[in-house]
Amino acid sequence: MIPESFIQDLLARVDVVDVVGRYVQLRKGGANLLGLCPFHNEKSPSFTVSPTKQFYHCFGCGAHGSAITFLMEHTGTSFPEAVRTLAASAGMTVPEENRSPRQQQESVRRKAEESRHTQVLDAAQAHYLKQLRASPAAIRYLKQRGLTGEIAAHFGLGWSGTDRHGLSQVFPNYDDPTLVESGLVIESEDGRRYDRFRERVMFPIRNVRGSLIGFGGRIIGKGEPKYLNSPETPLFSKGHELYGLWEARQSIRQEGQVIVVEGYMDVVGLAQQGIANAVATLGTATTPDHVKKLLRASDKVIFSFDGDGAGRRAAWRALQACLPVLRDDIAIRFLFLPSEHDPDSYVRELGAEAFRACLADAVALSRFLLDELASRHNMNEAEGRASCLHEAKPLLAAIPECALRVQIEREMAKLVQLTPEEMAQILAQQPAKPFAPAAAPKPAGEVTASSAADHEGGHPDMGYDFAGHDFHDIPADEPDFPDYGQFASQGGGEFTGGGQRAGGKQEWKGKSDWKSKGDWKGGKGNWKGRRDNDVGGFEGRRTMPSLAKRLLGLLLAHPELVDSMGDQQLEVIDHGPHLGLVRDLIMLAQSSGARHVGALLEAADSDLATVLKGLRADILSQEDLPDPQTEWDDALRRIEFDSAKLEMAKLAAAGLSTDEARKRYVELSSRMATLKGAGIR
Numbered sequence: 001m002i003p004e005s006f007i008q009d010l011l012a013r014v015d016v017v018d019v020v021g022r023y024v025q026l027r028k029g030g031a032n033l034l035g036l037c038p039f040h041n042e043k044s045p046s047f048t049v050s051p052t053k054q055f056y057h058c059f060g061c062g063a064h065g066s067a068i069t070f071l072m073e074h075t076g077t078s079f080p081e082a083v084r085t086l087a088a089s090a091g092m093t094v095p096e097e098n099r100s101p102r103q104q105q106e107s108v109r110r111k112a113e114e115s116r117h118t119q120v121l122d123a124a125q126a127h128y129l130k131q132l133r134a135s136p137a138a139i140r141y142l143k144q145r146g147l148t149g150e151i152a153a154h155f156g157l158g159w160s161g162t163d164r165h166g167l168s169q170v171f172p173n174y175d176d177p178t179l180v181e182s183g184l185v186i187e188s189e190d191g192r193r194y195d196r197f198r199e200r201v202m203f204p205i206r207n208v209r210g211s212l213i214g215f216g217g218r219i220i221g222k223g224e225p226k227y228l229n230s231p232e233t234p235l236f237s238k239g240h241e242l243y244g245l246w247e248a249r250q251s252i253r254q255e256g257q258v259i260v261v262e263g264y265m266d267v268v269g270l271a272q273q274g275i276a277n278a279v280a281t282l283g284t285a286t287t288p289d290h291v292k293k294l295l296r297a298s299d300k301v302i303f304s305f306d307g308d309g310a311g312r313r314a315a316w317r318a319l320q321a322c323l324p325v326l327r328d329d330i331a332i333r334f335l336f337l338p339s340e341h342d343p344d345s346y347v348r349e350l351g352a353e354a355f356r357a358c359l360a361d362a363v364a365l366s367r368f369l370l371d372e373l374a375s376r377h378n379m380n381e382a383e384g385r386a387s388c389l390h391e392a393k394p395l396l397a398a399i400p401e402c403a404l405r406v407q408i409e410r411e412m413a414k415l416v417q418l419t420p421e422e423m424a425q426i427l428a429q430q431p432a433k434p435f436a437p438a439a440a441p442k443p444a445g446e447v448t449a450s451s452a453a454d455h456e457g458g459h460p461d462m463g464y465d466f467a468g469h470d471f472h473d474i475p476a477d478e479p480d481f482p483d484y485g486q487f488a489s490q491g492g493g494e495f496t497g498g499g500q501r502a503g504g505k506q507e508w509k510g511k512s513d514w515k516s517k518g519d520w521k522g523g524k525g526n527w528k529g530r531r532d533n534d535v536g537g538f539e540g541r542r543t544m545p546s547l548a549k550r551l552l553g554l555l556l557a558h559p560e561l562v563d564s565m566g567d568q569q570l571e572v573i574d575h576g577p578h579l580g581l582v583r584d585l586i587m588l589a590q591s592s593g594a595r596h597v598g599a600l601l602e603a604a605d606s607d608l609a610t611v612l613k614g615l616r617a618d619i620l621s622q623e624d625l626p627d628p629q630t631e632w633d634d635a636l637r638r639i640e641f642d643s644a645k646l647e648m649a650k651l652a653a654a655g656l657s658t659d660e661a662r663k664r665y666v667e668l669s670s671r672m673a674t675l676k677g678a679g680i681r
């Protein structure tokens with residue numbers, strides 16, 4: 001784990017303008033810099049970088065974040081890799097926490113092993129590309145499938161050749177154990193070796209960072225199996241990876257959704273017809289890890305399966321994998337094609353627009369769940385309805401607490417002819433153990449990506465010429481994006497951020513607690529260095545008074561305000577109504593040391609992350625105030641005045657029957673007079 005303190009020191013040293021400027025041409029635009037967004041196609045610049053806030057935001061597609069986030073999103077590197085890259089550029093060494101010398105040695109050994117595997121896979125890929133150019137039969141097969149050289153180059157398609165020892169031309173030391181460990185060569189019991197892939201069109205499989213991790217091969221003649229994957233290796237685990245996700249990343253952003261199909265050729269065939277936002281599972285059932293990876297790519301996922309029995313069974317397994325990560329802000333749907341078609345054949349016969357029309361009619365997960373359950377039972381008799389509910393209980397229990405779960409439970413109540421109250425009572429009487437989809441097998445080793453620079457710029461044309469096309473990215477229409485409401489640092493209206501929190505449940509013990517560098521027990525875990533990639537949770541809507549908005553806006557624009565806060569100010573915030581997020585933001589800034597928006601983004605791991613997400617455009621457009629401390633003090637005086645006024649009203653309503661109450665009333669009256677003298681009304 002990388003210490004949070006180091007991350008904050010790093011963000012204080014690097015300049016987001018320099019980092020972004022390596023990839024995006026920026027020009028001055030007032031206090032900020034403007035450029036064409038690297039995350040979606042646009043002709044006029046909507047991508048803005050703030051040097052003072054150390055923060056970037058695209059008003060077109062909503063991409064936003066710090067220097068670390070930019071490297072992760074643009075180059076596909078992981079969080080630790082992005083930190084190490086930035087640290088190297090700043091002359092800093094990333095410390096390792098809680099790692100013994102033995103663990104560090106094991107990490108070095110594992111990285112060296114993964115590097116060897118990557119090298120042999122890259123060498124094999126170059127061989128397969130060369131073999132394709134020399135194979136009329138393989139080229140003819142791809143043409144018959146309607147593929148052009150452009151698409152073949154985009155996906156790096158190759159040909160294994162027919163020689164049982166073809167890779168011996170690439171690796172003179174054919175007995176190298178790495179060839180077997182990486183899945184390229186098979187060693188029989190008698191010690192003889194031969195290539196795993198023969199007479200197959202080769203589909204290179206890349207991870208989310210663009211690194212080659214394995215292959216899939218499709219036989220073009222007679223033989224079984226039709227598709228053959230690399231085995232489980234330190235780099236490759238089919239239960240964790242999705243074919244085509246690297247190649248589809250830009251189109252997924254542009255289309256606003258990701259399509260999940262069952263085969264390599266479905267992905268490539270759809271891309272050939274201009275539908276380039278499809279990915280495929282690797283010959284295995286959809287796993288929870290697949291779903292998490294999909295939801296990181298897009299908040300709208302459409303599973304496209306054949307309409308036959310096998311397709312519906314695959315869809316049901318996918319639905320079960322989705323249940324534990326359902327949220328109200330995502331959409332998961334299911335498309336069932338006619339039984340005689342798969343996505344590739346459908347789009348080739350009927351065209352891209354027909355397939356898009358099918359996508360628009362895809363069935364919602366909730367509808368598929370209820371219809372599938374109902375189809376398994378006789379819903380015309382009490383026994384069938386009871387049996388249906390019995391089967392549904394563990395599935396419902398697997399869904400996190402959110403509005404969608406409530407909606408599905410109400411629909412289920414109608415289906416089994418119960419009232420919502422009766423349904424809730426039955427579910428409460430015998431709580432079902434949540435359905436737990438089978439976990440995907442863990443890869444043989446922890447994957448470390450190669451340098452992002454090795455993959456920058458995509459995959460060049462390797463000489464394909466069988467369709468007369470040069471390689472270029474597949475064009476896609478620009479999507480429509482939601483309008484992010486304006487955030488007013490001072491003024492009325494409602495702020496609708498995301499997230500639900502148990503406001504008011506934590507008690508503060510004083511200023512010393514704010515300075516704590518340890519775990520925070522009042523929230524969702526540890527602020528320090530937490531980099532949890534799991535999905536889940538619920539983003540609801542919250543109405544926030546204008547004064548709370550004003551404080552949040554001031555803190556986000558000027559995190560240094562927390563340095564001058566005394567006990568009296570903290571007490572005002574502690575007792576003020578609707579200030580839970582303000583308290584959380586102050587605690588985050590105090591404990592993490594973050595002093596600009598970009599750094600706060602990296603430190604936030606709770607409802608605050610949702611609030612920052614909702615405010616990202618408005619934070620960037622705010623002008624720096626000449627005297628933020630005066631603005632802050634004024635807002636706190638207003639909160640204190642309103643709190644005192646409310647407390648006085650309650651004391652008066654209670655009749656001021658005790659000496660203590662009368663004394664408190666006089667104190668509050670005196671304090672209000674002082675505040676009025678300071679201009680508060």
